Amino acid sequence: MSEPTTALLTDHYELTMIQAALASGAASRRCVFEVFARRLPTGRRYGVVAGTGRVLDAIENFRFGDAEIADLRARGVVDEQTLDFLASYRFTGDIWGYAEGETYFPYSPVMVVEADFAHGVLLETVVLSILNHDCAVASAASRMTGAAGTRPCIEMGSRRAHDQAAVAAARAAYIAGFASTSNLEAGRRYGVPTQGTAAHAFTLLHDTEREAFAAQVASLGPQTTLLVDTYDVTEGVATAVEVAGTGLGGVRLDSGDLLVQAHEVREQLDSLGARDTRIVVTSDLDEYAIAALAAAPVDAYGVGTRVVTGSGAPTASMVYKLVAREDDHGQMIGVVKKSKDKQSIGGRKYALRRRDANGVATAEVLGIDELPEDDGTGAVDRELLVPLVRDGEIVGREVTTIAAARARHEASVAELPRAAHQLSQGQPAIETLFATETP
Incomplete structure:
Protein backbone atom coordinates (compact mmCIF):
# COMPACT_ATOMS: atom_id res chain seq x y z
CA MET A 1 0.00 0.00 0.00
CA VAL A 137 7.85 17.04 22.59
CA ALA A 138 11.59 16.43 22.22
CA SER A 139 12.43 19.63 24.12
CA ALA A 140 10.21 18.59 27.03
CA ALA A 141 11.47 15.01 26.93
CA SER A 142 15.06 16.23 27.08
CA ARG A 143 14.35 18.11 30.30
CA MET A 144 12.76 14.97 31.74
CA THR A 145 15.60 12.63 30.83
CA GLY A 146 18.05 15.19 32.15
CA ALA A 147 16.21 15.25 35.48
CA ALA A 148 16.04 11.44 35.52
CA GLY A 149 19.78 10.99 35.07
CA THR A 150 20.60 7.33 34.53
CA ARG A 151 17.10 6.14 35.44
CA PRO A 152 15.05 5.27 32.33
CA CYS A 153 11.92 7.13 31.28
CA ILE A 154 9.05 5.32 29.55
CA GLU A 155 6.77 7.29 27.20
CA MET A 156 3.17 6.31 27.82
CA GLY A 157 1.07 9.26 26.67
CA SER A 158 -0.75 7.80 23.66
CA ARG A 159 -4.21 8.09 25.20
CA ARG A 160 -3.62 11.79 25.85
CA ALA A 161 -2.88 12.72 22.24
CA HIS A 162 -4.30 12.47 18.72
CA ASP A 163 -3.70 8.94 17.44
CA GLN A 164 -1.04 9.93 14.90
CA ALA A 165 0.46 12.62 17.14
CA ALA A 166 0.99 9.89 19.72
CA VAL A 167 3.20 7.96 17.30
CA ALA A 168 5.21 11.06 16.45
CA ALA A 169 5.53 11.95 20.13
CA ALA A 170 6.92 8.52 20.96
CA ARG A 171 9.56 8.97 18.24
CA ALA A 172 10.48 12.47 19.44
CA ALA A 173 10.70 11.40 23.08
CA TYR A 174 12.95 8.48 22.18
CA ILE A 175 15.28 10.82 20.28
CA ALA A 176 15.50 12.95 23.44
CA GLY A 177 16.55 10.01 25.60
CA PHE A 178 13.41 8.13 26.62
CA ALA A 179 14.15 4.41 26.85
CA SER A 180 10.90 3.03 25.44
CA THR A 181 7.25 3.69 24.63
CA SER A 182 3.92 2.00 25.21
CA ASN A 183 2.89 2.79 21.61
CA LEU A 184 3.09 -0.29 19.37
CA GLU A 185 2.82 1.67 16.12
CA ALA A 186 5.90 3.69 17.09
CA GLY A 187 7.66 0.38 17.57
CA ARG A 188 6.61 -0.91 14.17
CA ARG A 189 7.13 2.31 12.23
CA TYR A 190 10.26 3.68 13.86
CA GLY A 191 11.82 0.85 15.85
CA VAL A 192 11.25 2.48 19.24
CA PRO A 193 11.44 -0.22 21.96
CA THR A 194 8.01 -0.95 23.45
CA GLN A 195 6.95 -2.23 26.82
CA GLY A 196 3.97 -2.56 29.14
CA THR A 197 2.30 -5.06 31.44
CA ALA A 198 -1.13 -4.42 32.99
CA ALA A 199 -3.50 -1.69 34.16
CA HIS A 200 -5.85 -1.49 37.13
CA ALA A 201 -8.58 -2.97 34.94
CA PHE A 202 -6.71 -6.29 34.91
CA THR A 203 -6.67 -6.43 38.70
CA LEU A 204 -10.32 -5.42 38.94
CA LEU A 205 -11.25 -8.10 36.44
CA HIS A 206 -10.33 -10.80 38.95
CA ASP A 207 -12.03 -11.66 42.22
CA THR A 208 -8.90 -10.88 44.22
CA GLU A 209 -5.62 -9.07 43.73
CA ARG A 210 -3.82 -12.36 44.34
CA GLU A 211 -5.68 -14.03 41.46
CA ALA A 212 -4.79 -11.16 39.15
CA PHE A 213 -1.12 -11.25 40.08
CA ALA A 214 -1.01 -15.04 39.74
CA ALA A 215 -2.54 -14.85 36.27
CA GLN A 216 -0.08 -12.17 35.15
CA VAL A 217 2.95 -14.02 36.52
CA ALA A 218 1.79 -17.32 35.02
CA SER A 219 1.50 -15.70 31.60
CA LEU A 220 4.34 -13.16 31.57
CA GLY A 221 6.77 -14.69 34.05
CA PRO A 222 8.08 -13.55 37.44
CA GLN A 223 10.15 -10.77 35.81
CA THR A 224 6.95 -8.89 35.02
CA THR A 225 6.01 -5.64 36.78
CA LEU A 226 2.95 -5.82 39.03
CA LEU A 227 0.72 -2.79 39.67
CA VAL A 228 0.38 -2.76 43.46
CA ASP A 229 -1.79 0.27 44.28
CA THR A 230 -5.27 -0.84 43.17
CA TYR A 231 -6.28 -1.40 46.80
CA ASP A 232 -3.72 -1.16 49.59
CA VAL A 233 -0.06 -0.68 48.60
CA THR A 234 1.47 -2.52 51.55
CA GLU A 235 -0.79 -5.52 51.05
CA GLY A 236 -0.25 -5.34 47.31
CA VAL A 237 3.54 -5.49 47.66
CA ALA A 238 3.34 -8.40 50.11
CA THR A 239 0.99 -10.32 47.79
CA ALA A 240 3.17 -9.58 44.76
CA VAL A 241 6.25 -11.08 46.39
CA GLU A 242 4.30 -14.06 47.71
CA VAL A 243 3.00 -14.81 44.21
CA ALA A 244 6.08 -14.06 42.11
CA GLY A 245 8.80 -14.78 44.64
CA THR A 246 11.80 -12.65 45.50
CA GLY A 247 12.77 -12.62 41.83
CA LEU A 248 9.82 -10.36 40.98
CA GLY A 249 10.90 -7.98 38.23
CA GLY A 250 9.15 -4.84 39.41
CA VAL A 251 6.25 -3.13 41.12
CA ARG A 252 4.49 -0.03 39.82
CA LEU A 253 3.09 2.85 41.85
CA ASP A 254 0.51 5.03 40.11
CA SER A 255 -1.02 7.20 42.85
CA GLY A 256 -0.48 8.83 46.20
CA ASP A 257 2.64 10.49 47.56
CA LEU A 258 5.19 8.79 45.35
CA LEU A 259 8.18 10.06 47.33
CA VAL A 260 6.96 8.61 50.60
CA GLN A 261 5.59 5.45 49.03
CA ALA A 262 8.79 4.71 47.15
CA HIS A 263 10.79 4.72 50.38
CA GLU A 264 8.21 2.58 52.17
CA VAL A 265 7.95 0.09 49.31
CA ARG A 266 11.72 -0.20 48.95
CA GLU A 267 12.06 -0.94 52.63
CA GLN A 268 9.26 -3.51 52.44
CA LEU A 269 10.67 -5.22 49.36
CA ASP A 270 14.12 -5.44 50.93
CA SER A 271 12.67 -6.88 54.13
CA LEU A 272 10.91 -9.55 52.06
CA GLY A 273 14.13 -10.47 50.26
CA ALA A 274 13.13 -8.88 46.96
CA ARG A 275 16.16 -6.60 46.88
CA ASP A 276 16.44 -6.59 43.08
CA THR A 277 12.78 -5.85 42.42
CA ARG A 278 12.53 -2.51 40.64
CA ILE A 279 10.16 0.30 41.55
CA VAL A 280 8.48 2.05 38.62
CA VAL A 281 6.48 5.21 39.28
CA THR A 282 3.82 6.81 37.08
CA SER A 283 0.99 9.35 37.67
CA ASP A 284 1.16 12.72 35.87
CA LEU A 285 4.94 13.05 36.07
CA ASP A 286 6.84 15.94 34.53
CA GLU A 287 10.46 17.12 34.80
CA TYR A 288 9.82 18.78 38.16
CA ALA A 289 8.19 15.72 39.69
CA ILE A 290 11.02 13.56 38.35
CA ALA A 291 13.60 15.90 39.87
CA ALA A 292 11.74 15.81 43.20
CA LEU A 293 12.06 12.02 43.18
CA ALA A 294 15.82 12.06 42.58
CA ALA A 295 16.57 11.02 46.16
CA ALA A 296 13.85 8.36 46.20
CA PRO A 297 14.62 4.68 45.57
CA VAL A 298 12.92 4.78 42.17
CA ASP A 299 14.22 2.76 39.23
CA ALA A 300 12.16 4.07 36.31
CA TYR A 301 9.61 6.75 35.44
CA GLY A 302 6.51 6.37 33.27
CA VAL A 303 5.53 9.71 31.72
CA GLY A 304 2.31 10.36 29.83
CA THR A 305 0.36 13.59 29.43
CA ARG A 306 3.17 16.02 30.14
CA VAL A 307 5.61 14.69 27.58
CA VAL A 308 3.16 14.39 24.67
CA THR A 309 1.92 17.94 25.31
CA GLY A 310 5.38 19.51 25.59
CA SER A 311 5.14 19.91 29.38
CA GLY A 312 3.30 23.20 29.16
CA ALA A 313 4.70 24.25 25.78
CA THR A 401 17.77 7.87 11.53
CA ILE A 402 16.43 7.45 15.02
CA ALA A 403 19.68 5.96 16.35
CA ALA A 404 21.79 8.78 14.91
CA ALA A 405 19.38 11.42 16.21
CA ARG A 406 19.37 9.89 19.68
CA ALA A 407 23.17 9.85 19.83
CA ARG A 408 23.35 13.41 18.49
CA HIS A 409 20.94 14.65 21.15
CA GLU A 410 23.07 13.16 23.89
CA ALA A 411 26.25 14.73 22.50
Whole structure:
Protein backbone atom coordinates (compact mmCIF):
# COMPACT_ATOMS: atom_id res chain seq x y z
CA MET A 1 0.00 0.00 0.00
CA SER A 2 1.48 3.36 -1.00
CA GLU A 3 1.81 6.19 1.50
CA PRO A 4 -1.08 8.68 1.45
CA THR A 5 -0.38 12.08 -0.05
CA THR A 6 0.54 14.93 2.27
CA ALA A 7 -0.39 17.62 -0.29
CA LEU A 8 -3.66 18.66 1.38
CA LEU A 9 -2.09 18.93 4.82
CA THR A 10 -1.75 22.60 4.06
CA ASP A 11 -3.55 25.90 4.37
CA HIS A 12 -5.93 27.30 1.75
CA TYR A 13 -3.91 30.47 1.35
CA GLU A 14 -0.78 28.64 0.25
CA LEU A 15 -2.64 27.72 -2.96
CA THR A 16 -4.26 31.10 -3.50
CA MET A 17 -0.85 32.78 -3.12
CA ILE A 18 0.45 30.52 -5.85
CA GLN A 19 -2.49 31.37 -8.08
CA ALA A 20 -1.80 35.11 -7.71
CA ALA A 21 1.97 34.64 -8.12
CA LEU A 22 1.50 32.58 -11.28
CA ALA A 23 -0.69 35.34 -12.67
CA SER A 24 1.83 38.07 -11.80
CA GLY A 25 4.84 36.13 -13.01
CA ALA A 26 6.50 36.14 -9.57
CA ALA A 27 5.94 32.43 -8.86
CA SER A 28 9.24 31.48 -10.48
CA ARG A 29 11.38 33.92 -8.48
CA ARG A 30 14.14 32.17 -6.53
CA CYS A 31 13.50 32.38 -2.80
CA VAL A 32 14.93 31.35 0.54
CA PHE A 33 12.56 30.37 3.35
CA GLU A 34 13.77 29.68 6.88
CA VAL A 35 12.24 27.87 9.83
CA PHE A 36 13.14 29.33 13.22
CA ALA A 37 11.73 30.23 16.62
CA ARG A 38 12.00 33.83 17.71
CA ARG A 39 12.14 32.71 21.31
CA LEU A 40 12.14 29.57 23.42
CA PRO A 41 9.18 28.78 25.68
CA THR A 42 9.33 30.97 28.78
CA GLY A 43 12.21 29.99 31.01
CA ARG A 44 13.55 27.20 28.81
CA ARG A 45 17.32 27.00 28.34
CA TYR A 46 17.40 25.19 24.96
CA GLY A 47 15.25 23.41 22.39
CA VAL A 48 15.73 20.06 20.64
CA VAL A 49 15.22 19.47 16.92
CA ALA A 50 12.96 16.52 16.13
CA GLY A 51 10.72 15.66 13.20
CA THR A 52 13.23 16.21 10.40
CA GLY A 53 12.89 12.65 9.18
CA ARG A 54 9.12 13.01 9.15
CA VAL A 55 9.47 16.23 7.15
CA LEU A 56 11.47 14.36 4.51
CA ASP A 57 8.78 11.67 4.40
CA ALA A 58 6.13 14.37 3.95
CA ILE A 59 8.04 15.99 1.08
CA GLU A 60 8.44 12.64 -0.67
CA ASN A 61 4.68 12.14 -0.52
CA PHE A 62 3.68 15.72 -1.35
CA ARG A 63 1.78 14.99 -4.58
CA PHE A 64 -1.51 16.28 -5.96
CA GLY A 65 -3.08 13.22 -7.56
CA ASP A 66 -6.25 13.01 -9.60
CA ALA A 67 -8.43 12.82 -6.50
CA GLU A 68 -6.84 15.88 -4.89
CA ILE A 69 -7.08 17.93 -8.10
CA ALA A 70 -10.71 16.91 -8.57
CA ASP A 71 -11.50 17.94 -5.00
CA LEU A 72 -9.84 21.35 -5.37
CA ARG A 73 -11.66 21.92 -8.67
CA ALA A 74 -15.02 20.92 -7.24
CA ARG A 75 -14.63 23.32 -4.32
CA GLY A 76 -13.34 26.12 -6.52
CA VAL A 77 -10.24 26.62 -4.39
CA VAL A 78 -7.99 27.78 -7.26
CA ASP A 79 -8.18 28.29 -11.03
CA GLU A 80 -7.24 25.89 -13.82
CA GLN A 81 -3.76 27.34 -14.35
CA THR A 82 -2.95 26.68 -10.71
CA LEU A 83 -4.48 23.20 -10.83
CA ASP A 84 -2.22 22.39 -13.79
CA PHE A 85 0.80 23.54 -11.77
CA LEU A 86 -0.25 21.50 -8.76
CA ALA A 87 -0.89 18.37 -10.82
CA SER A 88 2.76 18.30 -11.87
CA TYR A 89 4.17 19.51 -8.54
CA ARG A 90 7.38 17.91 -7.34
CA PHE A 91 9.69 19.75 -4.99
CA THR A 92 12.82 20.52 -7.01
CA GLY A 93 14.76 22.78 -4.66
CA ASP A 94 17.35 22.39 -1.91
CA ILE A 95 16.81 22.02 1.83
CA TRP A 96 19.36 22.38 4.60
CA GLY A 97 18.68 21.86 8.28
CA TYR A 98 19.96 21.17 11.75
CA ALA A 99 20.52 17.44 12.08
CA GLU A 100 17.80 15.71 14.05
CA GLY A 101 18.53 15.57 17.78
CA GLU A 102 20.57 18.80 17.69
CA THR A 103 19.85 21.55 20.21
CA TYR A 104 18.67 24.94 18.98
CA PHE A 105 18.21 28.49 20.27
CA PRO A 106 16.29 31.67 19.35
CA TYR A 107 16.68 32.46 15.64
CA SER A 108 18.56 29.22 14.91
CA PRO A 109 17.82 28.46 11.22
CA VAL A 110 16.50 24.98 12.01
CA MET A 111 15.58 24.47 8.34
CA VAL A 112 16.45 26.44 5.19
CA VAL A 113 14.39 25.90 2.02
CA GLU A 114 15.78 27.19 -1.29
CA ALA A 115 13.41 27.03 -4.25
CA ASP A 116 11.29 29.23 -6.45
CA PHE A 117 8.40 30.84 -4.60
CA ALA A 118 5.69 28.44 -5.75
CA HIS A 119 7.64 25.29 -4.90
CA GLY A 120 8.88 26.59 -1.57
CA VAL A 121 5.80 28.23 -0.13
CA LEU A 122 3.69 25.09 -0.59
CA LEU A 123 5.71 23.28 2.07
CA GLU A 124 5.16 25.85 4.80
CA THR A 125 2.20 24.36 6.63
CA VAL A 126 3.21 20.72 6.63
CA VAL A 127 6.79 21.53 7.65
CA LEU A 128 5.63 23.70 10.54
CA SER A 129 2.97 21.26 11.72
CA ILE A 130 5.61 18.53 12.03
CA LEU A 131 8.48 20.55 13.49
CA ASN A 132 6.35 22.55 15.93
CA HIS A 133 4.92 19.37 17.42
CA ASP A 134 7.97 17.14 17.40
CA CYS A 135 10.41 19.80 18.63
CA ALA A 136 8.05 20.67 21.49
CA VAL A 137 7.85 17.04 22.59
CA ALA A 138 11.59 16.43 22.22
CA SER A 139 12.43 19.63 24.12
CA ALA A 140 10.21 18.59 27.03
CA ALA A 141 11.47 15.01 26.93
CA SER A 142 15.06 16.23 27.08
CA ARG A 143 14.35 18.11 30.30
CA MET A 144 12.76 14.97 31.74
CA THR A 145 15.60 12.63 30.83
CA GLY A 146 18.05 15.19 32.15
CA ALA A 147 16.21 15.25 35.48
CA ALA A 148 16.04 11.44 35.52
CA GLY A 149 19.78 10.99 35.07
CA THR A 150 20.60 7.33 34.53
CA ARG A 151 17.10 6.14 35.44
CA PRO A 152 15.05 5.27 32.33
CA CYS A 153 11.92 7.13 31.28
CA ILE A 154 9.05 5.32 29.55
CA GLU A 155 6.77 7.29 27.20
CA MET A 156 3.17 6.31 27.82
CA GLY A 157 1.07 9.26 26.67
CA SER A 158 -0.75 7.80 23.66
CA ARG A 159 -4.21 8.09 25.20
CA ARG A 160 -3.62 11.79 25.85
CA ALA A 161 -2.88 12.72 22.24
CA HIS A 162 -4.30 12.47 18.72
CA ASP A 163 -3.70 8.94 17.44
CA GLN A 164 -1.04 9.93 14.90
CA ALA A 165 0.46 12.62 17.14
CA ALA A 166 0.99 9.89 19.72
CA VAL A 167 3.20 7.96 17.30
CA ALA A 168 5.21 11.06 16.45
CA ALA A 169 5.53 11.95 20.13
CA ALA A 170 6.92 8.52 20.96
CA ARG A 171 9.56 8.97 18.24
CA ALA A 172 10.48 12.47 19.44
CA ALA A 173 10.70 11.40 23.08
CA TYR A 174 12.95 8.48 22.18
CA ILE A 175 15.28 10.82 20.28
CA ALA A 176 15.50 12.95 23.44
CA GLY A 177 16.55 10.01 25.60
CA PHE A 178 13.41 8.13 26.62
CA ALA A 179 14.15 4.41 26.85
CA SER A 180 10.90 3.03 25.44
CA THR A 181 7.25 3.69 24.63
CA SER A 182 3.92 2.00 25.21
CA ASN A 183 2.89 2.79 21.61
CA LEU A 184 3.09 -0.29 19.37
CA GLU A 185 2.82 1.67 16.12
CA ALA A 186 5.90 3.69 17.09
CA GLY A 187 7.66 0.38 17.57
CA ARG A 188 6.61 -0.91 14.17
CA ARG A 189 7.13 2.31 12.23
CA TYR A 190 10.26 3.68 13.86
CA GLY A 191 11.82 0.85 15.85
CA VAL A 192 11.25 2.48 19.24
CA PRO A 193 11.44 -0.22 21.96
CA THR A 194 8.01 -0.95 23.45
CA GLN A 195 6.95 -2.23 26.82
CA GLY A 196 3.97 -2.56 29.14
CA THR A 197 2.30 -5.06 31.44
CA ALA A 198 -1.13 -4.42 32.99
CA ALA A 199 -3.50 -1.69 34.16
CA HIS A 200 -5.85 -1.49 37.13
CA ALA A 201 -8.58 -2.97 34.94
CA PHE A 202 -6.71 -6.29 34.91
CA THR A 203 -6.67 -6.43 38.70
CA LEU A 204 -10.32 -5.42 38.94
CA LEU A 205 -11.25 -8.10 36.44
CA HIS A 206 -10.33 -10.80 38.95
CA ASP A 207 -12.03 -11.66 42.22
CA THR A 208 -8.90 -10.88 44.22
CA GLU A 209 -5.62 -9.07 43.73
CA ARG A 210 -3.82 -12.36 44.34
CA GLU A 211 -5.68 -14.03 41.46
CA ALA A 212 -4.79 -11.16 39.15
CA PHE A 213 -1.12 -11.25 40.08
CA ALA A 214 -1.01 -15.04 39.74
CA ALA A 215 -2.54 -14.85 36.27
CA GLN A 216 -0.08 -12.17 35.15
CA VAL A 217 2.95 -14.02 36.52
CA ALA A 218 1.79 -17.32 35.02
CA SER A 219 1.50 -15.70 31.60
CA LEU A 220 4.34 -13.16 31.57
CA GLY A 221 6.77 -14.69 34.05
CA PRO A 222 8.08 -13.55 37.44
CA GLN A 223 10.15 -10.77 35.81
CA THR A 224 6.95 -8.89 35.02
CA THR A 225 6.01 -5.64 36.78
CA LEU A 226 2.95 -5.82 39.03
CA LEU A 227 0.72 -2.79 39.67
CA VAL A 228 0.38 -2.76 43.46
CA ASP A 229 -1.79 0.27 44.28
CA THR A 230 -5.27 -0.84 43.17
CA TYR A 231 -6.28 -1.40 46.80
CA ASP A 232 -3.72 -1.16 49.59
CA VAL A 233 -0.06 -0.68 48.60
CA THR A 234 1.47 -2.52 51.55
CA GLU A 235 -0.79 -5.52 51.05
CA GLY A 236 -0.25 -5.34 47.31
CA VAL A 237 3.54 -5.49 47.66
CA ALA A 238 3.34 -8.40 50.11
CA THR A 239 0.99 -10.32 47.79
CA ALA A 240 3.17 -9.58 44.76
CA VAL A 241 6.25 -11.08 46.39
CA GLU A 242 4.30 -14.06 47.71
CA VAL A 243 3.00 -14.81 44.21
CA ALA A 244 6.08 -14.06 42.11
CA GLY A 245 8.80 -14.78 44.64
CA THR A 246 11.80 -12.65 45.50
CA GLY A 247 12.77 -12.62 41.83
CA LEU A 248 9.82 -10.36 40.98
CA GLY A 249 10.90 -7.98 38.23
CA GLY A 250 9.15 -4.84 39.41
CA VAL A 251 6.25 -3.13 41.12
CA ARG A 252 4.49 -0.03 39.82
CA LEU A 253 3.09 2.85 41.85
CA ASP A 254 0.51 5.03 40.11
CA SER A 255 -1.02 7.20 42.85
CA GLY A 256 -0.48 8.83 46.20
CA ASP A 257 2.64 10.49 47.56
CA LEU A 258 5.19 8.79 45.35
CA LEU A 259 8.18 10.06 47.33
CA VAL A 260 6.96 8.61 50.60
CA GLN A 261 5.59 5.45 49.03
CA ALA A 262 8.79 4.71 47.15
CA HIS A 263 10.79 4.72 50.38
CA GLU A 264 8.21 2.58 52.17
CA VAL A 265 7.95 0.09 49.31
CA ARG A 266 11.72 -0.20 48.95
CA GLU A 267 12.06 -0.94 52.63
CA GLN A 268 9.26 -3.51 52.44
CA LEU A 269 10.67 -5.22 49.36
CA ASP A 270 14.12 -5.44 50.93
CA SER A 271 12.67 -6.88 54.13
CA LEU A 272 10.91 -9.55 52.06
CA GLY A 273 14.13 -10.47 50.26
CA ALA A 274 13.13 -8.88 46.96
CA ARG A 275 16.16 -6.60 46.88
CA ASP A 276 16.44 -6.59 43.08
CA THR A 277 12.78 -5.85 42.42
CA ARG A 278 12.53 -2.51 40.64
CA ILE A 279 10.16 0.30 41.55
CA VAL A 280 8.48 2.05 38.62
CA VAL A 281 6.48 5.21 39.28
CA THR A 282 3.82 6.81 37.08
CA SER A 283 0.99 9.35 37.67
CA ASP A 284 1.16 12.72 35.87
CA LEU A 285 4.94 13.05 36.07
CA ASP A 286 6.84 15.94 34.53
CA GLU A 287 10.46 17.12 34.80
CA TYR A 288 9.82 18.78 38.16
CA ALA A 289 8.19 15.72 39.69
CA ILE A 290 11.02 13.56 38.35
CA ALA A 291 13.60 15.90 39.87
CA ALA A 292 11.74 15.81 43.20
CA LEU A 293 12.06 12.02 43.18
CA ALA A 294 15.82 12.06 42.58
CA ALA A 295 16.57 11.02 46.16
CA ALA A 296 13.85 8.36 46.20
CA PRO A 297 14.62 4.68 45.57
CA VAL A 298 12.92 4.78 42.17
CA ASP A 299 14.22 2.76 39.23
CA ALA A 300 12.16 4.07 36.31
CA TYR A 301 9.61 6.75 35.44
CA GLY A 302 6.51 6.37 33.27
CA VAL A 303 5.53 9.71 31.72
CA GLY A 304 2.31 10.36 29.83
CA THR A 305 0.36 13.59 29.43
CA ARG A 306 3.17 16.02 30.14
CA VAL A 307 5.61 14.69 27.58
CA VAL A 308 3.16 14.39 24.67
CA THR A 309 1.92 17.94 25.31
CA GLY A 310 5.38 19.51 25.59
CA SER A 311 5.14 19.91 29.38
CA GLY A 312 3.30 23.20 29.16
CA ALA A 313 4.70 24.25 25.78
CA PRO A 314 2.73 22.23 23.20
CA THR A 315 4.29 24.06 20.26
CA ALA A 316 7.86 25.17 19.55
CA SER A 317 6.43 28.42 18.08
CA MET A 318 8.48 28.02 14.91
CA VAL A 319 7.73 30.12 11.86
CA TYR A 320 8.49 29.65 8.15
CA LYS A 321 9.54 32.99 6.73
CA LEU A 322 10.71 34.29 3.39
CA VAL A 323 14.11 35.87 4.12
CA ALA A 324 15.55 36.34 0.61
CA ARG A 325 14.27 36.49 -2.96
CA GLU A 326 15.45 37.16 -6.49
CA ASP A 327 15.03 40.75 -7.68
CA ASP A 328 14.27 41.98 -11.19
CA HIS A 329 17.97 41.82 -12.05
CA GLY A 330 18.40 38.20 -11.03
CA GLN A 331 20.21 39.07 -7.79
CA MET A 332 19.24 37.63 -4.39
CA ILE A 333 18.21 40.27 -1.86
CA GLY A 334 17.27 39.96 1.79
CA VAL A 335 13.67 40.65 2.73
CA VAL A 336 12.32 41.15 6.21
CA LYS A 337 9.08 41.43 8.15
CA LYS A 338 9.27 44.43 10.46
CA SER A 339 6.28 44.06 12.78
CA LYS A 340 7.08 45.22 16.30
CA ASP A 341 6.86 41.89 18.07
CA LYS A 342 7.33 39.57 15.10
CA GLN A 343 10.57 40.69 13.55
CA SER A 344 12.60 38.49 11.24
CA ILE A 345 16.09 39.06 9.89
CA GLY A 346 16.69 39.15 6.15
CA GLY A 347 19.22 37.11 4.22
CA ARG A 348 20.09 33.43 4.03
CA LYS A 349 21.59 32.23 7.35
CA TYR A 350 24.51 29.96 8.11
CA ALA A 351 25.16 28.69 11.63
CA LEU A 352 28.09 27.69 13.83
CA ARG A 353 28.13 26.44 17.42
CA ARG A 354 31.02 28.29 19.06
CA ARG A 355 32.93 26.35 21.72
CA ASP A 356 35.59 27.15 24.30
CA ALA A 357 38.86 25.32 24.95
CA ASN A 358 36.99 22.66 26.95
CA GLY A 359 34.55 22.01 24.11
CA VAL A 360 31.69 23.73 25.94
CA ALA A 361 29.29 25.68 23.73
CA THR A 362 29.48 29.45 24.25
CA ALA A 363 27.33 30.92 21.45
CA GLU A 364 25.11 30.24 18.44
CA VAL A 365 26.80 32.30 15.71
CA LEU A 366 24.77 33.12 12.60
CA GLY A 367 26.15 34.54 9.38
CA ILE A 368 24.04 36.28 6.76
CA ASP A 369 24.69 35.04 3.21
CA GLU A 370 27.97 33.43 4.26
CA LEU A 371 29.30 31.01 6.84
CA PRO A 372 30.79 32.73 9.89
CA GLU A 373 34.48 32.13 10.44
CA ASP A 374 35.80 30.06 13.31
CA ASP A 375 37.11 32.54 15.85
CA GLY A 376 40.31 30.53 16.18
CA THR A 377 40.05 30.08 19.93
CA GLY A 378 38.99 27.08 21.93
CA ALA A 379 37.65 23.96 20.26
CA VAL A 380 36.79 23.97 16.57
CA ASP A 381 33.41 25.61 16.02
CA ARG A 382 30.75 23.21 14.70
CA GLU A 383 28.90 23.92 11.48
CA LEU A 384 25.23 23.17 12.14
CA LEU A 385 23.40 23.09 8.81
CA VAL A 386 23.59 19.85 6.85
CA PRO A 387 22.17 19.08 3.38
CA LEU A 388 18.81 17.30 3.47
CA VAL A 389 17.47 17.73 -0.08
CA ARG A 390 19.42 18.61 -3.22
CA ASP A 391 17.65 19.38 -6.50
CA GLY A 392 14.55 17.70 -5.14
CA GLU A 393 16.35 14.49 -4.18
CA ILE A 394 16.62 13.53 -0.51
CA VAL A 395 20.29 13.26 0.47
CA GLY A 396 20.16 13.58 4.26
CA ARG A 397 18.45 10.44 5.48
CA GLU A 398 21.50 9.39 7.50
CA VAL A 399 21.11 12.35 9.88
CA THR A 400 17.45 11.52 10.54
CA THR A 401 17.77 7.87 11.53
CA ILE A 402 16.43 7.45 15.02
CA ALA A 403 19.68 5.96 16.35
CA ALA A 404 21.79 8.78 14.91
CA ALA A 405 19.38 11.42 16.21
CA ARG A 406 19.37 9.89 19.68
CA ALA A 407 23.17 9.85 19.83
CA ARG A 408 23.35 13.41 18.49
CA HIS A 409 20.94 14.65 21.15
CA GLU A 410 23.07 13.16 23.89
CA ALA A 411 26.25 14.73 22.50
CA SER A 412 24.66 18.12 21.80
CA VAL A 413 23.14 18.44 25.27
CA ALA A 414 26.41 17.33 26.90
CA GLU A 415 28.20 20.14 25.04
CA LEU A 416 26.02 22.86 26.59
CA PRO A 417 27.12 24.84 29.66
CA ARG A 418 26.03 23.64 33.07
CA ALA A 419 23.26 26.22 33.33
CA ALA A 420 21.43 24.50 30.45
CA HIS A 421 20.57 21.59 32.72
CA GLN A 422 18.83 23.67 35.40
CA LEU A 423 15.05 23.38 35.58
CA SER A 424 14.61 26.81 37.13
CA GLN A 425 13.47 29.49 34.72
CA GLY A 426 16.22 31.40 33.00
CA GLN A 427 17.59 32.70 29.74
CA PRO A 428 18.76 30.46 26.86
CA ALA A 429 21.93 28.62 27.82
CA ILE A 430 23.95 30.33 25.10
CA GLU A 431 23.50 33.61 23.30
CA THR A 432 22.55 33.87 19.63
CA LEU A 433 24.97 36.23 17.86
CA PHE A 434 25.26 37.42 14.32
CA ALA A 435 28.72 37.24 12.81
CA THR A 436 29.28 41.01 13.17
CA GLU A 437 28.45 40.93 16.88
CA THR A 438 30.72 40.04 19.77
CA PRO A 439 29.68 38.37 22.99
